[in-house]
Amino acid sequence: MIFVISLIAILALLALLIFCFTVFFDQAVFNRRGTVYRVKTDQKKVALTFDDGPSPVWTPLILDELKKADVKATFFMIGHHVKKYPEIAQRVAQEGHTIANHGYAHSVVLYYTPEEIEEEIKYTEYVIKEITGQTTKYFRPPKAWLPKDIKQKIKAMGYKVILWSLNSKDWVRFSHQYIVKYLVRHIRNGDILLFHDSGDVFKTEGGSRRQTVLAIPLLVKTLQEKGYEFVALEELLNE
Incomplete structure (x- = not known):
């Protein structure tokens, strides 16, 4: 009995440590070699x-805020979600945003063979093209591994494998004021910012992206006042 209790305690502690590591550290920093995560530029761009969408609840609200701010973004979509919510994916494309590949099922590619990842990327590419008309050559691996x-x-x-240089950690449910304060404090020219338009701590659907929606107008306003310009990923990569 004591052994079982001790084992449960150890597993709980391990889970807590993993969660804290994910919250306070960004695993993407360990996987940046050979990827695009930031662009070196003297321009304040x-x-x-946004990852894990489309969501029938949060993606439309995020699109509304981007339209008000006249800002274009890149949405790294999960193929399964594109098939499930085609009208949302179509709206993203129709409003001039870029749709990119985030795999079909948000599986950690750490355990894939090269042949398996090729099959998944190609199928996701096919789904995106069939539903939105967009082709994409940007891929972001789930969890950055x-x-x-x-x-x-x-x-x-x-x-092109696209990671990020600034992580909003919006999935942790920080307040939008905290998210914006953190990003503004660390912003640099050429940064690629990571947000999510779907999901929660342990899943890619459900959850609340309310703080993400609230953060967008405040972040755009604050950084524009500091001379920054929000540009499409394609434009940033061409700097």
Whole structure:
């Protein structure tokens, strides 16, 4: 009995440590080699990106805020969600935003073979093209984990692997004021900012992106007052 209780306590502590690591550290920093995560430029330009959508609840609200701010963003979509909510994905494309590839099921590609990742990326690419009319050559791996052989395979397919340099941590449910304060404090020229338009701590659907929706107008206003310009990812990559 004591052994079982001790084991449960150890597992609970391990889970807590993993959660704290995810909250206070950004795993993307360990996987940046050979990826695009920030652009070196003397121009005060940055790019907004959103992961895990589309969501029938939160993506439309985020699109509304982007339209008000006259800002274009890149949405790294999950193929399964594109099939499930085609009208939302279509709206993203119709409003001039870029749709990019985030895999079909948000599976951690750490355990994929090169052949398996090729199949998933190609199928997701097909789904995006069929539903939105957009083609994409940007891929963002779920959780940012990407073994060397998988990374090489993705590049051989003609894709750019896009990570990020600033993580809003919006999935942790920080307040929008905290999110904006953190991003403004750390912003640099050429930053690629990570937000989410779907999901929660442990899932890619459900949850609340209310603070993300509230953060967008405040972030745009604050950074524009500091001379920053929000540009499409394509434009930033061409700097």
